[in-house]
Amino acid sequence: MKEFWNEVIENGLCLDDSYACVHIFTVLERLLPHCKEKDIPELFSPKIAEFLLDKLAKRKDKGRIRQELVSFTLRLPSLVAAFSTASKQLSVLRCLFSSPAYIHFDAITRTKTLANMISSLNGEGIKMYLEWLKELFFKETESADFAGVRRWICRQMLTLMKNPNVPREEGWMMEAAQFFFLHAFFEVKNQANYPPITGDLREEIAQHFYSAVEILSNSPPFHAEPDLRLHGVAPDGTLRAYKLVNHAKTLLSSDSVECLTPFSEEVQEAWETMISTVDKIHKKYSDSTSATAGLAFQLLFLQVGLQTFREPEQCAEILEDLQLCFEKAMGKKDKLKKKTDEPEWMEVIVEILISLLARSSHLLRTVVEHSFKIICSNLTESSLQLILDMFDPDKQKLMSLLSFDGDEESDGEDEELIEEDAALDEDGEGGENKILNGKKSKTEDVDEDEDSDSSDDDDDDEDEETAPVDAAFRKEVMNALGDAGVLKQQEDDSDSDLNDEAMSAFDDTLADVFRTKKKKNQKFDAKLNEETVVHFKLRAFQLLDIFIKKNPDSPLLIKMVYPLLVIAGTVKGQRDAMILAERAAQLLEIKFFKAKKYPQSISKKDIAYISETLEKLMDLQSK
Structure with missing residues (x-):
């Protein structure tokens, strides 16, 4: 058999460019189910794999040979799936990986041969394939x-x-x-x-x-x-x-591996505190079949903890804040008596998520959205209202929430929020439309350069002395000083030549220059605050989007319609308002008007709310 295969197939038909070469794979297809595992590499040899790749790579060839080989690749996954053992399945797959170049087999041939074969593997075959990939990772080719x-x-x-x-x-x-x-x-x-x-x-x-x-x-x-x-x-x-964090804990204490970014004392303390808190929560809420406040906090701790290896300093601060929130929330929960059947802990969790969402951090945005996906099925009317309140025209609520965020570094994700989140595809994951046409927000540049607002007066003085002066502002000051400015550059004691009247005039001129500069700064700060509010509201839209997607038949969706309609209809020519209005309109159009699932049963209270909402909409339309 081996001699026949070498002489007739590999050294015969493989060298033949006529239609007869198709018989190689006809014979191979007949033999594979009946041969032993050890014989598969000899039948499906590297030479035959190379021949198959070469013929399929000629995509412009519309002849019968390529058509027959494409048909063979379509039948191959089903053939492999019928094998009795996983090792035999994997053996055929490895034959197609006989050369490092063959990892791009599907891309070169424009087929899904490998993808379909992998999908046809059984559970044991997947495990063996994964182990083989791990071995290949350390085997230099x-x-x-x-x-x-x-x-x-x-x-x-x-x-x-x-x-x-x-x-x-x-x-x-x-x-x-x-x-x-x-x-x-x-x-x-x-x-x-x-x-x-x-x-x-x-x-x-x-x-x-x-x-x-x-x-x-x-x-x-x-x-x-x-x-x-x-x-x-x-x-x-x-x-x-929790299992992944325990795995990380094991690796950190292992002598066989070394962490590439060793933790500082502060990060190590935050990490250990997180581990201790999570262990306590895990023991208290060991049954994770029901959503509890402890489970939600556990999830937040774990997700931020896993991110610590990538952004240790930032995550350490987040873990400290989260620890304080946890202690406060759990203490409050123990003291309060349960007055309704609704889980009051959900309001506390939503408040924490919103406060974390207010910070300009893609890391936190990811963690918050993921945590919310898991617990959003427990959202109550009052906790939903907390999210809707973030769109209230009264910005005092927002500014108090966002006031601590000015000294954080922006990671550039706010611009992505405006571009991606404002354009929503049908899956709710973002679309291709760009609202800002690529325009970059000034938030990132300002946040990177500004000093901490928590510094005392002495620190502010030092910052003023050492901070670089704006070139245009320097020119205005020099023009205001006139000759005195030139004298100041020429000799240090030039101001001693000026009389009191001249000094008073210069003081007035300089005061005007600095007053103008202050007004410009105030306008810029106001603009910065506006952008910060928009970025935050876009993140809040993400929470609504997640809830709608995860709970399309929830009666709470009724509570969202009117607020979203109000936002969608409040376009007054302002760029920021247009961004939010378009986002709200897209949510309504895609998630509500084209919804395939919707609330099937509503209460009398909901019916009354719908009637009240319709009256509001009529009044709104008549204005």
């Missing part, structure tokens, strides 16, 4: 672009986690996330024989890790009743993020 091969490996692992067609199991999903975490933030000791991981690759792996966390946190328990447990919870009732 002949490819000149080994870093590119590693990138492909990591993307394949993430693609597996995203693929809804593969059998999802808790074990291999967590292993993939732990693999990303290890190689993103830790250096494995005593592995000198392995090629080093570059900084760019680690950054990409870190992004994959947080994507994996998102997938795990948004997925229901695998092989369990989805409606009985929250998303992000393992079958044993433990939050998956």
Whole structure:
């Protein structure tokens, strides 16, 4: 058999460009189901894999040969799926990866051969494929672009986690996330024989890790009743993020790995406090089948804790603030008596989420949105009203909330909010329309340069002396000084030559210049405050969008219609108002007017509210 295959197939038909070469894969398709696992690499040899790739790569070839080979690749996944053992399935897949260049097989051939084969693997096959990818990650190949091969490996692992067609199991999903975490933030000791991981690759792996966390946190328990447990919870009732934090805790105490960014004393203290608090919450609320205030806080602690490895200093501050909020909220909860059947803790959580959302941080925005996705099904009318209040025309509520945010660095995400969040696609994930046409907000530039508002008067004086002076303002001052300005540059004691009358005139002139400068600064600050309010409201829109998407049949949606209509109709030519109005209009059009699901049962109170809302709309329309 081996001699026949070598002489007739590999050294015969593989060299034939006529239609007869198609018989290679006809024979291969007949033999694969009946051959042993050890014989598969000899049948589906590198030479045959190369021949298949070469023929399929000729996309302009519309002849019968390519058509027959495309048909073969379409049948191959079903053929592999019918194999009795996972190792035999993986053996065929590995034959198509016989060369590093073949990792781009689907892209080169414009087919979905590999993707369909991977999707056809059973649970055991997925585990074995994942283990093989891990081995390949540390096995240097002949490819000149080994870093590119590693990138492909990591993307394949993430693609597996995203693929809804593969059998999802808790074990291999967590292993993939732990693999990303290890190689993103830790250096494995005593592995000198392995090629080093570059900084760019680690950054990409870190992004994959947080994507994996998102997938795990948004997925229901695998092989369990989805409606009985929250998303992000393992079958044993433990939050998956809690397991990842425990894994991080183990690595930090391990002698075999070294953290690439060692924690400072402040960060280490915040991390340990977070671990202690989360452990206490976990013991008290061990049953995660129901949403509780403790579970919501646990989720926030865990998500920020996982982000600590990427932004340690910022996350340490957030953890400290969250700890204070937790102690206050839990203390308040213990003292208050439950007056209604609604979970009063939801109002406290929403207040905390809104306060965190007010800070110019993409990190916090991600954590808040993710946390809200998990607990939004417990939203009450009063907690929803807290979100709607953020769109109140009375900005005193907002400015008091946003007053602490001026000394934070903006990470440039506010501009992205205006461009992406204002344009909503049907999935609620953002669209392609750009409202600002790429115009950058001034918030980022100002926040990066301004000093902390918490400094005392002495510090302010020092900042004034050392801060760079605006060139245009310097020119205005020099023009106001006239000859005295020139004298001042020429000799230090020039002001001693000026009499009292001249000095008084110069004082008045300088006062006018500084008064004008102060007015300009006040206008700029007002503009900055306006932009800050818009950015915050856009983030608040995200919470509404999440709630609508997760709870399309909730009666609370009725409470949103009128406020959104008011926002959508309050365009007065102002750019900021137009941004918010367009966002509200898109929410109404896509999430309400084109909704496939809607509240099926409403109470008499809701009916009365609808009647009242209709009257308000009639009055609003008549104005």
